[in-house]
Amino acid sequence: IPRRRTQTILIVIGLMLSTLIIAAALGTGDTINNSVTESALQGLGEVDELVVASQDAKNEGNVERSLNETFSADVFQTIDDGLAGDPDVDGIMPILLETLPVIAEESGQSEPVSYLVGVDPSRLDQFGGLRTVEGDDIDLAATAPNEVVISETMAEDLAVGAGDVVTTFYRGQPLQLTVAAVAEDSPLSGRFDTATPGWVVPLDRLQAATNQQGLLTMIAISNRGGVRDGLELSDAVTERARALVAGQPLGVDPYKDRLVNLAETFSSIFTGLFLVLGLFSIAVGILLIVLIFTMLAAERRPEMGMARAIGQRRGHLVQQFVAEGSGYALLAGLVGAALGVAATWAIGLALDSLFGDVLPIRPEVTPRSLVVAYCLGVVITFIAVVGSSWKISRLNVVAAIRDLPDVSNPKRRKRTLLCAVIMIMIGAVGAVAGQTSDTAEAFLFYGGMSLVPFGVALLLRFFGAPSRPVFSLVGIYILTLWLLPPSLSEELFGDLGGGFEMFFLSGIFMVAGASILIVQNLDLLLRGVSALGGLFQSKLPAVRMAIAYPGATKGRTGMLIAMFSLIVFSLATFATINQNFVNLFLGDEANAGWDVRVGVLPENPVGDGSAEAFTQTLEAEGVDVTQFQGIGTVTTGDFQGRVRVEGTDEWKSQTVNGAGESFITGSALSFQARAEGYADDAAVLEALRTRPDVAIVDASAVPVEGDFGRDPDAFVLEGYEATDGTFAPIKVEVERPGGGEPVTLTVIGVIDDQISSLFGLYAPRATVVGPGGIYQTPALTSYYVKASDPDQASSMAKAIEAALLTNGAQAVSIRDELEEFQSQNQVFLYIIQGFMGLGLLVGIAAVGVIAFRSVVERRQQIGMLRALGYQRSMVATSFLIETLFVVGIGVISGLTLGLVLAWQLFTSDDFGGPDADFIVPWSIVVAVLIVTIVAALLMTWVPSRQASRLSPAEALRYE
DSSP: OOSOHHHHHHHHHHHTHHHHHHHHHHHHHHHHHHHHHHHHHHHHTTOOEEEEEOOOTTOBOOHHHHTTOOEETHHHHHHHHHTTTOTTEEEEEEEEEEEEEEEETTTTEEEEEEEEEEEOGGGGGGGTOOBBTTSOBOOGGGSOTTEEEEEHHHHHHHTOOTTOEEEEEETTEEEEEEEEEEEOSSGGGTOOSSSSOEEEEEHHHHHHHTTOTTEESEEEEEESSSTTGGGGGHHHHHHHHHHHTTTSSEEEEOHHHHHHHHHHHHHHHHHHHHHHHHHHHHHHHHHHHHHHHHHHHHHTHHHHHHHHHTTOOHHHHHHHHHHHHHHHHHHHHHHHHHHHHHHHHHHHHHHHHHHTTTSOOOOOOOHHHHHHHHHHHHHHHHHHHHHHHHHHTOOOHHHHHTTOOOOOOOSOOHHHHHHHHHHHHHHHHHHHHHHHSSSOOHHHHHHHHHHHHHHHHHHHHHTTOOHHHHHHHHHHHHHHHHTSOHHHHHHHHOOOOOOTHHHHHHHHHHHHHHHHHHHHTHHHHHHHHHHHHTTSGGGHHHHHHHHHHHHHOHHHHHHHHHHHHHHHHHHHHHHHHHHHHHHHHTSTTTTTTOOEEEEEOTTSOSTTSSHHHHHHHHHHTTOOGGGEEEEEEEEEEEEEEEEEETTOOOOEEEEEEEEOHHHHHHSOOOEEEEETTOOSHHHHHHHHHHOTTEEEEOGGGSOOSTTTTOOTTBOOOTTOOOBTTEEOOEEEEEOOTTOSSOEEEEEEEEEOTTOTTOOSEEEEHHHHBSTTSSBSSOSEEEEEEEESSGGGHHHHHHHHHHHTGGGTOEEEEHHHHHHHHHHHHHHHHHHHHHHHTHHHHHHHHHHHHHHHHHHHHTHHHHHHHHHTTOOHHHHHHHHHHHHHHHHHHHHHHHHHHHHHHHHHHHTSTTTTOTTSOOOOOHHHHHHHHHHHHHHHHHHHHHHHHHHHTOOHHHHHTOO
């Protein structure tokens, strides 16, 4: 280790990648978990549970679904009496909430939606009190009737402070209020989510102003202990509170505990995503370890041969290499863990730039994650070192002393037969298990089907079959198996399920198959390089030397090709699919034919909510409505409605929308699947317009393999099976908020996934909202506007929002909204690609290590070539050509496999479909190709110059 410090540094850099990847993945999970948890704890303060309106039979509540629902204030007395003297409860607070727009005329800022809450001032001390951002107490009871306390977020959004005047509108009537103080963000100051500002007044004052005497929106409960300690009591307090409201249309939401659990789930998804993607780099790191120790052994063969000749055993050689490898591993683990922390901070800051406005991201790595990452990294490295050491200890003593290649023994080894039988058995068991398990497992089936041919190849080799045709067929079989079109694969093997893990498994086997096929036919490729070198007669000797060594060490060449192929494969596949999804969701069909969407809350409706009233109001406010080519209305009954497939027990969350006739007829809707009996899209739309018992859903309700990252509470069309674009009609039930029998609807169409602006379930408006409808009052009324000039959608949205500010309207250009959403997704995916690109570091380090080791290993050969007349430039050029050939083959192999797999996935029925336009991100492809090859050549340049400067006399007497 100390003899060659430069090479030691390169080896450590290569070996530390596994630890770096694991540390960064776990650290990212810690960052998300702690950021969401801290945001929840700081935002909720000492509010632990909330009693809200609910129709759940188990009295389970959900705050987000109940912000517009009220119930009798008599319930508060029931809760207060029932929990009086409870040692686990130290505070109970009645709360009324109204959703209102607010304007600060002096600053010119406005918020179309804000939460105004009324609380009991006499009970604020039970929740830690209401405090200013400086920490001073606020006496809410002492505020004047025309005064209000606003949250810190509202003060920032409106650019106002104490003494400033703000204006709100209730039922269309303006009301001016003076800011008495600015309070910290919490539910007590109206801050219930990260997107909506809040403000607070005394409860009785808000009840009187809104004519809601005797009504509440929620009751807050504070557990004994502080902000964090109260979580431990949440389950017990929630159970007691639910017992008190049993039989009533109320629920208890363990709000703080639920948000903290959500943070843990969210962080585990991130950790899993980064770990799965990091497996590619970890696999490359393992290949590098094997490669490094193979080269170390090749350099020291004479020493090992002499050591064996004087009595040293194979076990001693293994121990020597394991001891050296352990030194590398321990050092690499420390470096990797430290760099993993740095990578976590970089990822955390990048995520904060994306989501910081909604959720501040603060990078953090726990000591536990560092210890786990270090131990896993060292263990992975150690296992690879032991395996490599055992392999290289098997040598012919005489050949090693004379530094001659080992002569292959034609004797058939029983070990080969045993390995063949074991691989065939494991593969067969995996394939059968994948087909016969209760839930078909693609991972087991395809893993087993990919192992069997290797066992068969070893069996054929045992009986004397030649290597090239046998292993070439194995490579072709593997590539064919994994590159089968999804439709043909499903027809042959059935629907086996599978999730994100299949991306890693496919990459490993496809790269292995391609590398085997390349190595077995390497002489054909080398002949082509040799013929190309013949065009440059002055460089022909260097070319021939460059192609001789890869052909003589096929195992080493194959591992280097596989390393670069695996890295580039993962990057190419991910980048290509990302680019095509962006193109798909921003296509001409994405906005369903509409240009502007205007959302209005029920507290301040626009007239009677009709398209005519909307147009008349805008015209009265001076908006040029002649630019409108059409207006459609959608009334959302519930953003988190409870829906289930008929015959199932569990209710799932789904947005329930009522589509007006103008929206149905004016939308450019297409369907990726229609129910049987509906010949075309027009038939589905006609049924939706004329029948009250039918519905359509967006593509997110379709079951997908693995459901990676899907909300487990989200509604899915269970039993959905589409064949040739048709499926059996599916009956679903929608829960009524007021109780009673659920409403049954028949799903007759699945909206094309290219229409990315529509979400949820859509049924006729009369079925969803209004007298006799599922919901008596809407959660939101949306007006969709079709512009005569779509390029003016952004300015049109601003004009509409300004005209309807007193109604709290929020208007957006649908195209701008989609582009912003996709840009955020794209930046996030770029972060992931950067994380995956860390694997390039190990590949580049590998080139440097291999180049340095090659100079040492071939020192005598270089000396003899120089003695025979080789010029220095020829020696340097041969090393560069060798690197260019091996790395180039690996990069081209990885790019080809990645692009082909991305094309098959994207054009499958599960994604864009066979008619989807497939885009190759040439800028990324070319950048990866150039950066990888240039970096590899730069890493080779220094050792190649070192090799060219060797004196023949020194090289020939080198020991």
